[in-house]
Amino acid sequence: MASQEDVFKKLVAHCKEYGFVFPSSEIYDGLGAVYDYGQNGVELKNNIKKYWWDSMILLHENIVGIDAAIFMHPTTWKASGHVDAFNDPLIDNRDSKKRYRADVLIEEQLAKYDEKIDKEIEKAAKKFGDSFDAELYKNTNPRVQEHIAKREALHARYTKALNANDLVELKNIILDEGIVCPISGTRNWTDVRQFNLMFSTEMGSTADGAMKIFLRPETAQGIFVNFLNVQKTGRLKVPFGIAQIGKAFRNEIVARQFIFRMREFEQMEMQFFVRPGEELKWFEHWKQFRLKWHKALGLGDHKYRFHDHDKLAHYANAATDIEFEMPFGFKEVEGIHSRTDFDLSQHAKYSGKKIEYFDPELNKSYTPYVIETSIGVDRMFLSIMSAAYTEETLENGENRVVLKLPAVLAPVKACVMPLVKKDGLPEKAREIMNMLKFDFKCAYDEKDSIGKRYRRQDAIGTPFCVTIDHDTLNDNCVTVRHRDTMQQERVNIEQLHAMLADEVNMKKLFKKIVEE
Numbered sequence: 001m002a003s004q005e006d007v008f009k010k011l012v013a014h015c016k017e018y019g020f021v022f023p024s025s026e027i028y029d030g031l032g033a034v035y036d037y038g039q040n041g042v043e044l045k046n047n048i049k050k051y052w053w054d055s056m057i058l059l060h061e062n063i064v065g066i067d068a069a070i071f072m073h074p075t076t077w078k079a080s081g082h083v084d085a086f087n088d089p090l091i092d093n094r095d096s097k098k099r100y101r102a103d104v105l106i107e108e109q110l111a112k113y114d115e116k117i118d119k120e121i122e123k124a125a126k127k128f129g130d131s132f133d134a135e136l137y138k139n140t141n142p143r144v145q146e147h148i149a150k151r152e153a154l155h156a157r158y159t160k161a162l163n164a165n166d167l168v169e170l171k172n173i174i175l176d177e178g179i180v181c182p183i184s185g186t187r188n189w190t191d192v193r194q195f196n197l198m199f200s201t202e203m204g205s206t207a208d209g210a211m212k213i214f215l216r217p218e219t220a221q222g223i224f225v226n227f228l229n230v231q232k233t234g235r236l237k238v239p240f241g242i243a244q245i246g247k248a249f250r251n252e253i254v255a256r257q258f259i260f261r262m263r264e265f266e267q268m269e270m271q272f273f274v275r276p277g278e279e280l281k282w283f284e285h286w287k288q289f290r291l292k293w294h295k296a297l298g299l300g301d302h303k304y305r306f307h308d309h310d311k312l313a314h315y316a317n318a319a320t321d322i323e324f325e326m327p328f329g330f331k332e333v334e335g336i337h338s339r340t341d342f343d344l345s346q347h348a349k350y351s352g353k354k355i356e357y358f359d360p361e362l363n364k365s366y367t368p369y370v371i372e373t374s375i376g377v378d379r380m381f382l383s384i385m386s387a388a389y390t391e392e393t394l395e396n397g398e399n400r401v402v403l404k405l406p407a408v409l410a411p412v413k414a415c416v417m418p419l420v421k422k423d424g425l426p427e428k429a430r431e432i433m434n435m436l437k438f439d440f441k442c443a444y445d446e447k448d449s450i451g452k453r454y455r456r457q458d459a460i461g462t463p464f465c466v467t468i469d470h471d472t473l474n475d476n477c478v479t480v481r482h483r484d485t486m487q488q489e490r491v492n493i494e495q496l497h498a499m500l501a502d503e504v505n506m507k508k509l510f511k512k513i514v515e516e
Contacts, residue, residue, distance in 0.1 A: 008327040011389045012258050014401065018460050020044065020385070021259060033252060033263045040460050041381070043411030043441060045266075048380050049245055051409065051506060052268045055293055056243040059510060063241035063270065064234055068222025070247060074213050076221050077198065079350035080343065081315075086217060087194035089170055090253055093181035094188040099253050100181070102170045102192045106158050109177050111329060113151035120144045159310045167192040197250045215249035220372060222246070223271045224343040228355060231273075238357055238368050239282065241272040245377070257328060259378045266377035273368035275359070276341065282371045283318050283338040289513070290334060290373055291322060296512040297406045299387035305330060315342030324383040333383050334375035341367040384409065388461060394486075403461030404484055407504045412462045413440040414500055417453055419469040421446050429468045432478065432493060440500055458483060463503065466496065 015021040019038035023030040037045055056063050077083050089102040120143055125132045138144055154177065161169035171192045180187055198217050204210035216222070223242045230242055245268045252261055259265075274282045287306065295301050307330070309319040318338040323330040344367050348355040356365040388403040407413070416433045418425035426446060436442050443462065445453050450467065457465055465481040472478055477490045480499070491499060 004327045007389070008258075008386075010391075011327065011385060014389065014403075014459070015041070015258075015385065020460075033261065035259050035262060035378075040411040044384070044405070044409055044461075045377060045381055047409040047411075048377060048384070049268065051509065052293075052375065052380075053243065053245060054506060055510060055513060056241070056270050059514060060241065062236065062239065063243055063272075064230060064236070065243045066223065066226055066230060067246065068219070068226060068244060070216055070249075071203065071213055072216060072221060072225070074211065075350050076225060076347075077214050077217075079346040080221050080224075081346070082198060082214075082217055083196075086197050088197060088253065089167055089192045090195045091171065091174065091192045092190040093184055093186065094190060095186045096181050096184035098181060098183055101253070102167075102174060103158075103162065105179050106154070106170070106173055106177070109179055110151060110155060110158070113147055113154070116147045117144055117151070120147070155310075162311045167194070195253060197252065199249050199251050217250050218248050218374075219244050219246040219267045219269050220271060220343070220374065223269065224347055224370075227273070227344060228353075231357065238359060239272060239274045239278075241270050243268075243270040245269075257326075259382050260326070260328075260331065262378060267374060268377055268380075269372065269374045272371040272373070273357070274371060275362075276366060276369050279338045279340065279369040279371060280318060283336065286371050286373050287320060287336050290336060290375075292513045294322060294324075294334075296509045297384070297409070299384065299406070303383075303387065307332070313337070313339075315340055324379075324386075326383060326386050331379070333379045334373065337372045337374070339370040339372055341369050343370060344368065400455060400458055402458040402483060405461035405463075406509075407463040408506050408509060410461045410463050410504070411441065412443045412457070412460060413504050414464040414466055415443040415445055415453070415457045415462050416466045417445050417450065417468065419450065419467055423470065424473060425468050425470070428472055432466065432468065432496065435493075436497060436500065439497070440504065454481065454486075464500065 016023075016038075018040060020041035022036045022038055024034040024036050025031050053065065057065055077086075090099055091102045091105070092099050117138070120141065121134050121137060124137050124141070125134065138148075154173070157169075157173060160166075161173060168191075171189060174189060175187065178187065181189075199215040200212055201215065202210040203213045223244055226242070230236065231240070234240075245266065247264060248267050249264050252263055272282060272286065291304060291306070294304055303325040305323050307321045307323045309316075309321070312319055316337050317340055320336050321332040322334040322336070324333045344355045347353075348367070355367065357368050358365045384405065385403070388405045390402050390404050392400050392402060394400060414436060416429050416436070418429040429444065429446070433442060433444050443457070445456070447453070454465055461483070463483045465483075467479040467481065469479065472493075475490075476493050478493060478496065479488050480491045480496075481488045
């Protein structure tokens with residue numbers, strides 16, 4: 001595990017050193033779990049958002065976008081249940097004075113049982129070689145069976161406590177499992193308490209006339225309260241979706257793992273409104289569509305899995321996460337939920353307004369059901385960076401760090417480099433730069449040896465380096481170096497634009513997603 005932790009530390013350092021992610025307000029020693037995106041980070045982030053937005057808006061005639069305000073009328077959060085139920089179960093260790101989420105501590109314990117089971121199987125696989133049957137071993141080996149039984153018993157007990165919101169039982173599980181504080185190493189725990197995650201502030205000019213409002217903890221409610229506005233002005237027929245990208249805020253107590261869990265983060269959400277009774281069919285559809293969207297990036301199909309929820313929100317009738325294998329294990333990147341008619345019904349009840357859809361085919365009005373797809377931009381960013389970060393030892397014994405980012409998402413698409421700073425090469429390089437810059441984010445670099453320049457571009461994930469040498473002035477060709485293979489090819493300047501356009505076009509990914 002240490003090696004993975006090591007890789008993660010290196011990735012965090014790399015993000016800072018190469019202008020991807022900085023700690024917020026760093027000159028004032030930073031602000032916990034808040035981060036700023038640097039010059040390369042913002043380009044990658046914008047490309048992720050574009051990939052998501054266009055996959056929703058361009059590929060579906062029945063999905064439209066909105067951009068709702070961060071501030072909303074406070075009753076919105078009463079209706080949505082956030083005022084009363086948006087809580088985390090927290091527990092303190094009296095010795096280290098550190099606070100933890102009780103559910104996270106128990107989930108980490110479950111993961112430990114999984115690790116023990118995997119280790120036993122790995123050990124046996126080495127011992128028995130090719131003839132080894134992992135499934136048979138898992139079902140018959142007493143030690144593995146013992147681990148599985150303990151894991152299942154804990155899982156059943158945990159799920160029951162979570163669904164019953166039984167805080168006393170959550171503490172008992174932590175005590176019975178002998179879970180210790182990672183810092184103090186002791187079991188000196190307080191009781192488990194609920195803690196609301198919403199940030200509040202005041203709107204209004206006078207102290208007594210001010211209204212308490214909240215920073216939104218999710219972007220979905222902005223879509224729900226605009227359901228009628230969008231449906232009527234867009235003359236949209238069910239089924240249809242509304243998409244939005246925006247900031248959300250949660251006062252996370254256990255904020256860690258870099259940008260995985262932050263207090264200010266960005267979400268890409270699409271709420272898809274369907275006829276009651278058809279929601280599970282659409283739930284299945286969106287599960288498959290969203291997984292294809294992730295896999296199309298080519299980061300490795302084995303890195304994704306679905307994880308069905310142990311605890312369904314009281315209004316949901318199906319929920320699953322798409323998890324990605326981060327350096328610290330499989331973690332949620334996107335959630336797909338069947339939310340029934342809960343949201344629209346609640347807003348109708350609290351606002352006193354009728355929020356229904358008249359279905360001309362059925363000739364009746366009803367409250368549509370909703371399938372939600374919700375993905376964290378920052379988590380998506382982290383999963384892409386984790387998959388892309390590669391350390392290689394080359395044939396000549398040199399090491400290189402390369403970000404093998406999908407070319408369509410890379411912050412810089414090409415770096416234009418004159419071999420030397422004389423003989424008319426910089427002028428020719430500038431001509432090429434001017435030819436490409438309207439369509440592609442390009443860099444220009446003439447400092448240091450060509451090898452050093454290549455390394456710099458590898459470290460930020462630039463897919464192509466274009467070198468102008470003395471032959472260029474005679475044959476009108478440049479040397480294009482490919483980031484992942486480091487192979488070089490001579491390309492005519494006239495074909496350069498078309499070559500780049502083909503390699504960094506999102507259209508390729510979209511075709512992969514829609515091909516059945």
